[in-house]
Amino acid sequence: MISEEETLEKILAAVPPSSPTEVLLGDAFDRFVAADLFATIPLPPFDNSAMDGYAVVAESARKDPRLKIVGEQPAGVSKSLSLLAGQAIRIFTGAPMPTGADAVVMQEETQREGDFVLVRTKQISEGDFVRQAGADLAVGQQIIKRGDRLRPATLALLASQGIRSVSVGKRAQVAIVTTGDELVAPGKKLSAGQIFESNGVMLAALAAKADTELSMRRHCRDDFDALCGALRDATQHDAAIISGGVSVGERDLVREALKEIGAEIDLWRVAVRPGKPFLFGKRDQCRIFGLPGNPVSTFVTFLIFVRPVLLQMMGAADVGLPRARVWLGHEISGDEVRPHYIRGELKDEQFEVVGRQESHALFGLTRANALLRVKPQEKLDAGSEVEVLLLD
Ligand code: AMP
Ligand code: MG
Numbered sequence: 001m002i003s004e005e006e007t008l009e010k011i012l013a014a015v016p017p018s019s020p021t022e023v024l025l026g027d028a029f030d031r032f033v034a035a036d037l038f039a040t041i042p043l044p045p046f047d048n049s050a051m052d053g054y055a056v057v058a059e060s061a062r063k064d065p066r067l068k069i070v071g072e073q074p075a076g077v078s079k080s081l082s083l084l085a086g087q088a089i090r091i092f093t094g095a096p097m098p099t100g101a102d103a104v105v106m107q108e109e110t111q112r113e114g115d116f117v118l119v120r121t122k123q124i125s126e127g128d129f130v131r132q133a134g135a136d137l138a139v140g141q142q143i144i145k146r147g148d149r150l151r152p153a154t155l156a157l158l159a160s161q162g163i164r165s166v167s168v169g170k171r172a173q174v175a176i177v178t179t180g181d182e183l184v185a186p187g188k189k190l191s192a193g194q195i196f197e198s199n200g201v202m203l204a205a206l207a208a209k210a211d212t213e214l215s216m217r218r219h220c221r222d223d224f225d226a227l228c229g230a231l232r233d234a235t236q237h238d239a240a241i242i243s244g245g246v247s248v249g250e251r252d253l254v255r256e257a258l259k260e261i262g263a264e265i266d267l268w269r270v271a272v273r274p275g276k277p278f279l280f281g282k283r284d285q286c287r288i289f290g291l292p293g294n295p296v297s298t299f300v301t302f303l304i305f306v307r308p309v310l311l312q313m314m315g316a317a318d319v320g321l322p323r324a325r326v327w328l329g330h331e332i333s334g335d336e337v338r339p340h341y342i343r344g345e346l347k348d349e350q351f352e353v354v355g356r357q358e359s360h361a362l363f364g365l366t367r368a369n370a371l372l373r374v375k376p377q378e379k380l381d382a383g384s385e386v387e388v389l390l391l392d
Contacts, residue, residue, distance in 0.1 A: 023168055036146050039138065041162065042138055047132055057103075066113075067117050078096045102127065179219075238286060244293025263288055271337065275300050324370075325387050326386060340376075345367060371389040372386055
């Protein structure tokens with residue numbers, strides 16, 4: 001058995017990021033950018049009005065509120081207008097500021113009188129309602145770091161720079177193989193001793209949430225030849241995720257089948273609870289993850305071992321789950337020898353264990369929104385501050 005830390009270190013070291021591809025911004029949501037990007041256009045790009053109103057010289061408008069209107073500046077074109085003291089230019093939101101104007105008086109504070117406008121406030125300062133060029137973003141400023149995820153606002157920022165396409169990490173193509181003679185597809189009839197297959201849909205959802213592409217999903221009986229066939233097909237993809245059959249029972253045939261098809265097994269059995277029988281290997285370009293079949297073990301080992309690797313493959317810089325520092329609702333003791341991922345509910349910054357904690361307890365898992373990693377033999381008092389991993 002090897003430690004959890006060593007396992008993650010080894011598998012991350014074995015998986016380089018794949019080569020990047022260029023995609024249109026519209027296809028780049030949730031992808032990971034492959035290079036640092038810097039601003040080439042300031043934001044705002046030019047001084048412009050934040051309001052519909054009148055562009056003025058603040059000092060002159062304070063002294064004499066009656067100003068002569070000498071032009072109109074709409075948004076979308078620059079009429080290269082200019083004005084002097086005692087004058088105003090009708091202006092609209094987003095329109096370029098006329099030369100000489102240093103403030104905008106909003107329309108609601110004015111009264112039009114033919115060719116004149118009466119400013120009804122004395123509170124006019126230089127810079128009022130003017131959006132200054134470069135105030136938000138200056139040319140040369142870094143706008144995104146290599147490995148950042150492209151979020152909706154980031155995509156908008158790239159578009160505002162006139163960028164049409166962006167270089168991102170390739171999406172990982174994931175194959176999922178569930179195994180087990182006792183398992184029946186939902187919708188079919190159960191016979192005595194059988195249960196419905198439920199890990200497949202969970203893994204597909206977890207893989208989708210990690211921004212990967214599901215390219216194969218199959219259930220396979222605990223039959224050596226069938227398993228060899230399924231694993232041959234699954235290992236044509238970037239990652240093959242196998243559920244069940246990696247433990248030490250007679251019907252746990254995954255390791256033998258992997259050897260038969262020429263895959264290398266780099267590590268097997270990890271000191272972690274749940275998830276001890278976890279396996280990692282490769283065949284050609286494909287990384288292989290064997291996850292124990294108990295639903296909670298499948299879920300936890302996916303999140304702590306598989307997800308980081310998939311994200312790294314796709315060029316992500318941050319591959320860990322989001323974390324939060326919270327208070328413990330009651331005391332907790334760790335496992336004797338293995339780090340234990342305890343499922344709990346995080347509410348109002350307090351973490352409380354929820355549901356049964358055995359590795360088959362799927363209902364308990366559905367009630368959890370956070371995981372607490374408790375070190376071997378660790379004792380945590382009620383009220384102590386802990387860091388938890390956030391599940392959604
Ligand atoms: P295994 O890892 O194959 O020894 O399976 C461990 C336990 O998880 C057994 O009780 C299996 O019935 C259950 N199990 C394995 N695969 C699945 C699955 N795809 N869906 C639901 N339960 C499963
Ligand atoms: Mg099995």
